[in-house]
Amino acid sequence: MKPSLKAMRAIRVVIPAILLVILFFGFRVYERSAYTDGLRKETQENAVPTVSVISAKPTRPNEAITLPGNIQAWYQAPIYAQVSGYVKMWYRDFGGLVKKGDILAEINAPALDAQYHQAQADLAAERAKYTLAVVTAKRYLALRKNHAVSEQSISVKVQEAKAARAVVKAARQKVKNLEALIRFKTIKAPYDGVVIERNINVGDFVNKEGTISGSEKANLFTVAQVGLMRLFVSVPESFGPFLHPGLTADVTVPQLPNRHFNAKFLTVARGFDQKTRTAITEFSLKNEDGALWPGSYARVRLTAPVKTNGLMIPSTALVFQEHGTQVAVVTDDDRMHFKPITVSRILSGEVEVQKGISMSDRIVNHPSASLLEGATVRIVTPARGYTLLDQDAPASGNTDGREDEYSNAYDDLTPSKTPASKDHSVQ
Numbered sequence: 001m002k003p004s005l006k007a008m009r010a011i012r013v014v015i016p017a018i019l020l021v022i023l024f025f026g027f028r029v030y031e032r033s034a035y036t037d038g039l040r041k042e043t044q045e046n047a048v049p050t051v052s053v054i055s056a057k058p059t060r061p062n063e064a065i066t067l068p069g070n071i072q073a074w075y076q077a078p079i080y081a082q083v084s085g086y087v088k089m090w091y092r093d094f095g096g097l098v099k100k101g102d103i104l105a106e107i108n109a110p111a112l113d114a115q116y117h118q119a120q121a122d123l124a125a126e127r128a129k130y131t132l133a134v135v136t137a138k139r140y141l142a143l144r145k146n147h148a149v150s151e152q153s154i155s156v157k158v159q160e161a162k163a164a165r166a167v168v169k170a171a172r173q174k175v176k177n178l179e180a181l182i183r184f185k186t187i188k189a190p191y192d193g194v195v196i197e198r199n200i201n202v203g204d205f206v207n208k209e210g211t212i213s214g215s216e217k218a219n220l221f222t223v224a225q226v227g228l229m230r231l232f233v234s235v236p237e238s239f240g241p242f243l244h245p246g247l248t249a250d251v252t253v254p255q256l257p258n259r260h261f262n263a264k265f266l267t268v269a270r271g272f273d274q275k276t277r278t279a280i281t282e283f284s285l286k287n288e289d290g291a292l293w294p295g296s297y298a299r300v301r302l303t304a305p306v307k308t309n310g311l312m313i314p315s316t317a318l319v320f321q322e323h324g325t326q327v328a329v330v331t332d333d334d335r336m337h338f339k340p341i342t343v344s345r346i347l348s349g350e351v352e353v354q355k356g357i358s359m360s361d362r363i364v365n366h367p368s369a370s371l372l373e374g375a376t377v378r379i380v381t382p383a384r385g386y387t388l389l390d391q392d393a394p395a396s397g398n399t400d401g402r403e404d405e406y407s408n409a410y411d412d413l414t415p416s417k418t419p420a421s422k423d424h425s426v427q
Helices: 005-047 110-142 151-183 237-242
Strands: 050-054 062-079 085-090 103-108 186-188 193-198 221-236 248-253 256-268 278-286 297-305 311-314 318-321 324-330 336-340 342-346 350-355 362-365 378-382 413-415
Touching: 050 324, 062 193, 062 237, 085 110, 103 221, 110 151, 221 237, 221 248, 221 256, 221 297, 237 278, 237 297, 248 278
Parallel strands: 050 378
Antiparallel strands: 050 362, 062 221, 062 297, 085 103, 103 186, 193 221, 221 278, 248 256, 248 297, 256 278, 311 350, 318 324, 324 336, 324 362, 342 350, 378 413
């Protein structure tokens, strides 16, 4: 019996539908199985801690340090009044260039003038007395041969003449003393330089005790010699061995940020301050054009050659445990191993390791506290992101201007392999 046309049509519709349903459920089963396998793999990968590694770098051949400094004039003299009186006139203002002997100001001292005139009158009177005493002594001496007067009287008159001569000398010296004080009525520059301070005005009363009416300052002027300047820097103990003749410093000042001055070592205090552990070091600076001003703040960069066999690592790679200072190292089979190290110097963001590591070691940067000895880890490379170290300009500590070699990143991590490095051991 042949199937009807209607049955044939039903079979052609049902069979494809059944096949589609089978394919759909088969795909769903496969998709769920693949998702499960991927989730299992991802879970297993996430169960292994990820670390970023760096390699130790050799220490730089030069040691550099940037310190604040104070620039002072080669000579700087505050000028005080030696006589009491009123300011008659001043002739040099702030910034005025002066030569040695130039008049800075004049003081009117009427009391001193009166004393001088009185001293001159006293000198004239004593000279008259001395003349009379000399004449009298000569007359007594002339009468000696006639025995008209006694030897006692002659001796008295001769000594009176000598006493009168001594009084004349004292009166003459008093006049000279007052003349010397009168010369101080004219204030003169002690040497070639520039006036960096003026504290008087016409009519101010000044005295030799060091007070000026209407001013808290005691000195009338301050004159500085600025053709050659002195630079004072407080240098820490760690840089002490490099302080010797021949050392130079690169100097910049805020008012001239794009200009560099070369300072030459002059002397050092040869003793450290117990509070700051620094030594006062003096440099000389040429200043022919007068660009540097006394009292300026200076940024002083010192550079000296260093001989050491240590290696440099970032301070973020250090691990502090009960066994001392250590670093976390990834072994060849990607397992954790903690190595004890000997730190010789602590610098700005870096430490110098004298013993315990080599350049071939893969050192974990920013090691987590959850990392354990022998644990399996997965190495990743940190994406470049925010860093705590300034890579655009040399730091004030120990840098040589090159780009920072250690990445302190905190962004997403992507897997990569770590290239092998040439071994440079400090073990």
